[in-house]
Amino acid sequence: MGIIKRNVPAKSAPSAITIIAQGNKFCGDMSIIGKMHIDGIFEGNISSLDGITIGKAGHVKGLIKARTIDVCGLLEGEVICDEMHIEPGGQVHATVESVEMSISPRGSFVGERRIKDKTKSLSESASASNQNAGKSGVEAIDSLPDKVVLKQKA
Numbered sequence: 001m002g003i004i005k006r007n008v009p010a011k012s013a014p015s016a017i018t019i020i021a022q023g024n025k026f027c028g029d030m031s032i033i034g035k036m037h038i039d040g041i042f043e044g045n046i047s048s049l050d051g052i053t054i055g056k057a058g059h060v061k062g063l064i065k066a067r068t069i070d071v072c073g074l075l076e077g078e079v080i081c082d083e084m085h086i087e088p089g090g091q092v093h094a095t096v097e098s099v100e101m102s103i104s105p106r107g108s109f110v111g112e113r114r115i116k117d118k119t120k121s122l123s124e125s126a127s128a129s130n131q132n133a134g135k136s137g138v139e140a141i142d143s144l145p146d147k148v149v150l151k152q153k154a
Contacts, residue, residue: 022057036066038073056089071107082116 016034020026024040031047039055044062046052051068054060058073068083069075071090079096086092086107097114 020058022055054090080116 018032018034018036020038020040020042022039026040027043029045033049035050036046036048036052037055038052038058038060040058042060042062046060046062046064046066048066050066051070052064052066053070054073054075056072060074061076063078064075065080067081069079069081070085070087071092072087074091076093079094079098081098083100084096084098086103086109088104088106090104091108093110095112097116099116101113103109
């Protein structure tokens with residue numbers, strides 16, 4: 001029988017790391033304060049005040065909001081972040097709204113990228129994209145971002 005300290009708070013430290021290990025699958029919505037590393041499968045929405053790393057064995061599908069995102073595995077869906085880095089072997093099939101984006105020569109990006117305004121917060125950028133959906137005619141065409149598709153040669 002172990003000893004349990006009753007006066008220790010259950011709050012996680014800002015530097016805490018949440019890990020979804022290889023062989024595990026998580027479905028649902030997750031909101032975290034610290035960093036997150038995914039080597040398993042995650043289906044749903046993730047919101048992080050810090051960074052998210054998708055390992056080589058990781059597969060994420062859904063809406064991802066974070067300050068930084070590093071991809072070594074597979075990311076599918078929609079991404080809102082300040083910085084995105086696609087590492088060698090990383091694959092992103094998504095609509096990405098970011099301030100900065102880097103793609104390794106051995107990484108892959110298929111989708112659409114919008115340049116995020118540095119002054120917007122994550123929640124403001126999501127509501128702004130919903131407002132653009134209601135526009136019509138020339139106004140809607142003018143508000144469309146440039147579309148970029150990059151594919152790695154075999």
